[in-house]
Amino acid sequence: MPELPEAQTIVNELVSEIIGKVILGIEVFDPKFVKQIKTSDIGKKIKGKSVIKVSRRGKAIIIELSQSFNLLIQLGMTGGLILLNPDQPQKYIRYQFLLSNSKVLGFRDMRKFGKIIGYHKEQPEFYPKFLKSLGPEPFSEDFSEKYLLLKKKNRSLSAKDFIMDQKMVAGVGNIYACEILYAAKINPKRKTATLKKKECKRIVQYTREILNRAIKRGGTTIRDYMRLDESYGEYKEKLLVYGRENEPCVKCSTLIKRIRQSNRSTFFCPCCQK
DNA sequence: AGACACCCCTGAGAGC
DNA sequence: TGCTCTCAGGGGTGTC
Numbered sequence: 001m002p003e004l005p006e007a008q009t010i011v012n013e014l015v016s017e018i019i020g021k022v023i024l025g026i027e028v029f030d031p032k033f034v035k036q037i038k039t040s041d042i043g044k045k046i047k048g049k050s051v052i053k054v055s056r057r058g059k060a061i062i063i064e065l066s067q068s069f070n071l072l073i074q075l076g077m078t079g080g081l082i083l084l085n086p087d088q089p090q091k092y093i094r095y096q097f098l099l100s101n102s103k104v105l106g107f108r109d110m111r112k113f114g115k116i117i118g119y120h121k122e123q124p125e126f127y128p129k130f131l132k133s134l135g136p137e138p139f140s141e142d143f144s145e146k147y148l149l150l151k152k153k154n155r156s157l158s159a160k161d162f163i164m165d166q167k168m169v170a171g172v173g174n175i176y177a178c179e180i181l182y183a184a185k186i187n188p189k190r191k192t193a194t195l196k197k198k199e200c201k202r203i204v205q206y207t208r209e210i211l212n213r214a215i216k217r218g219g220t221t222i223r224d225y226m227r228l229d230e231s232y233g234e235y236k237e238k239l240l241v242y243g244r245e246n247e248p249c250v251k252c253s254t255l256i257k258r259i260r261q262s263n264r265s266t267f268f269c270p271c272c273q274k
Numbered sequence: 275a276g277a278c279a280c281c282c283c284t285g286a287g288a289g290c
Numbered sequence: 291t292g293c294t295c296t297c298a299g300g301g302g303t304g305t306c
Contacts, residue, residue: 002300032282059300077283077299092284111283113300130301155276166301174299262278264299 002075004138004171005214007056010081014054014061014105017083022050022100023065030094030112036126037118045069045118050100058134058170070121072128076113082106134170138207143169148200152192159195160188160261163203172207175242176214178267180206182241187273188266189259213238241267 002010023046031039049065056062061081063071073081084090084104095116096106107114119126136142151168162168164177172180181188184202186195195203217238240250244267245258254271 074301076301109283110285111298113283115301157277164300263280265297 002077002079002219003059003173003176004056004211005176006080006219007059007061007075007171008215009219010075011054011056011061014063014081017103018051018063018099018105019054020050021103022048024048024098024100026095026097028095032112033094033107033109033115035115035117036128042116042118046071057131057137058166059173060130064121068121070119072117072119072131073107074115074117074130076109076111076115078111079107079109079114082108133167135166135168136170138169138171138211143204143207145197145201145204148195148203149197152195152200155192157192158188158261159186159190159192160266162192163207169207171211174264174266175239176207176210178242179210179239182268182273183210185273187270188261188268241269243267 025047026043028034028039028042034042037045046065046069049067049069051063052066053064054061055064059075061073061075063073065071073079082090082105084093084096084106086104090106090108092108092110093106094109094112094114096104098104107116117128117130119128121127136147152162155162157165159181160177163172163180164174178188180203183206184199186199186203241256244256246255248254249256249269249272252269252271254269256267257270259266259268
């Protein structure tokens with residue numbers, strides 16, 4: 001399940017592969033993936049344009065092309081970009097780019113939650129809604145203890161739902177939300193209104209720390225996520241609570257509990273997280 | 275505006 | 291063996 005570190009890993013690897021390359025075309029195998037612009041038009045819009053920049057916003061990947069045309073790629077639950085080898089056909093490729101270096105960059109997504117949006121960055125009316133509503137990046141100065149204190153007010157949300165809210169901060173999903181709250185010693189069921197100043201400070205600190213550590217290890221592979229070259233992320237072995245129901249907490253040996261919040265699994269230590 | 279339910283989608287794994 | 295059911299969850303939409 002790609003969250004910020006997985007998206008960043010893909011971006012880091014894409015940079016050396018596609019910057020400066022010209023897009024010769026796109027083949028769309030499942031038109032449902034193309035949003036905001038007609039599937040039949042996307043090829044015309046990007047053909048012949050070169051890749052200027054590859055970046056990330058939250059969990060999404062942004063490919064900037066010449067003439068101010070951008071592609072926003074949302075990975076969804078199981079999506080990923082991989083360089084394709086024509087000799088080894090891949091399943092679940094939903095669309096693919098043909099590049100000027102004769103390489104093919106494919107979007108692989110088993111469960112079809114991903115999407116691609118094409119837009120002119122100088123036409124605000126077409127600017128993706130998703131990008132407009134995103135909260136600050138976790139590594140930016142805007143994401144601070146002060147900001148959290150302001151945002152948590154008047155909200156009856158749980159701490160877990162709060163840090164997973166993309167409008168609050170961009171890029172934290174279910175796995176890292178569990179890990180961040182464990183490191184910050186905060187019970188995921190706590191109402192945001194009850195969070196103290198020093199707890200907000202810890203959320204900021206550990207959000208950055210954990211996401212950074214995961215990026216250094218190439219992200220987390222639980223089931224489907226893969227890197228550009230199809231290798232796996234190595235952060236999974238560093239997870240302290242996620243996926244560890246009934247295993248002893250590494251700090252106090254209390255068994256890790258699993259509950260459901262907003263229809264998603266939450267893992268936490270009932271003893272360490274107050 | 276916030277809270278919440280529901281929908282999208284496929285394969286793995288459990289249970290019978 | 292093979293069928294059916296449940297679960298995984300990011301994000302959009304619709305309703306109250």
